[in-house]
Amino acid sequence: QAQLVESGGGLVQAGDSLRLSCAADGRTFSVYAMGWFRRAPGKEREFVAAISQSALTTIYADSVKGRFTISRDNAEKTAYLQMNNLKSEDTAVYYCAARIGGLRAVANEYEYWGQGTQVTVSS
Secondary structure, eight states, X not given: OOOEEEEOOEEEETTOOEEEEEXXXXXXXXXXXXXXXXXXXXXXXXXXXXXXXXXSOEEEXXXXXXXXXXXXXXXXXXXEEEEOSOOGGGOEEEEEEEEESSOOOOGGGOOEEOOOEEEEEEO
């Protein structure tokens, strides 16, 4: 069972960058595919990015391609989301999630979730 804790959110201006971190406890972080999702006010939770256990494969939502980069450090048991050129529409609570198995872009296919970290982008 994985417990996930996100950090790194904050208030930034449009065009700025942020890096979110997702720290996992336990000894089996490397067995999980990791994903990032977000929920904007008044909207459904949406997929942002995911990374395979080996970090060889990544997938992104079209809305963040070219701006966001997902990565992981299995030795540190941490996944990251580097967010560049932030836009006001990126404002949301960002959640990391873990699943055993392949990459998925669907939230209900992930077994474990963090509590979320707020990202606010002012224009």
